[in-house]
Amino acid sequence: MRRSNKRAACAAAMLLVAGGAAVAADCRGTVYLTIDTGSMSQARLIADILAKHSVPATFFLANEKTVQGDYSLDEGWRDFWREMAQRGYAFGSHTYDHVYFRKGDQGEHSVGVASQGPQQGQAKVYDEKSFCAELDRVKQRFFELAGQKLDGFWRAPGGYTTKNTLRWAEHCGYRHVGWSPAGFLGDELPSEKHSNAQLLERSLAHIGAGDILMMHTGIWSRHETYAPTLDPLIAGLKQKGLCFATLREHPTLANR
DSSP states (O other): OOHHHHHHHHHHHHHOEETTEEOOOOOSEEEEEEEEOSSOTTHHHHHHHHHHHTOOOEEEEOOOBOTTSSBTTSGGGHHHHHHHHHTTOEEEEOOTTOEEEOSSOBTTBEEEEESSSTTTTOEEEEOHHHHHHHHHHHHHHHHHHHSOOOOSEEOOGGGOOOHHHHHHHHHTTOEEOOOOTTTBOOTTSOTTTSOHHHHHHHHHHHOOTTOEEEEESOOSSOSSOOGGGHHHHHHHHHHTTEEEOOGGGSTTTTTO
16 A cells, blocks of 8 residues: 555544544554345444544445345335444445346346346346446445435345446446455354354454454354454454555545
């Protein structure tokens, strides 16, 4: 990361206000915490941990089924998303129906399978227009809920992209953002083989400046809830001299 970009990202982290007080940071590098929607079982805890540490984050939104029996972009989550927006966090599209795109393209078409919504489990053929509409459904719904525009990036569920989807997304104003190998926090992994303590130790050992971190607002299948580990993870990364910024401050995504 260039020095000017590094300074800008650190300044953004220092200016994030929590409880009315600006937070100072001694930045030796910047990391970018990103959080994908999931079951939403840990959404409030995650929000509280972020506030405790005055850490900015980027959320990738899809309309996923929650532990409350509704969906993450339903009316019942209006107050939560409005609060997150008011804190100054960033938001990207995760496709409205959490669509997994198959590898390879069929000419000018791509095939995706929705994991949420009325077409769950069904394959759908996308062209540029229908693909961009899928990304924009999140933008429209988020504005209805939070009164804020979506930022110009998206994340493919599972990280599964194709040449078509990457190109189409650029045409309709979205840059794809994955995550760093070290930034995969592992909350999707079975806790029987990957305990929170093991995941924390691995993350603290390997995460460094410039890494994009990825976790979820709740994973249905994991028995040991990962979200509490975010607290010591943030503290440990700060002890390493790392500060946090949203993807808005990322050197390749800024001003998009």
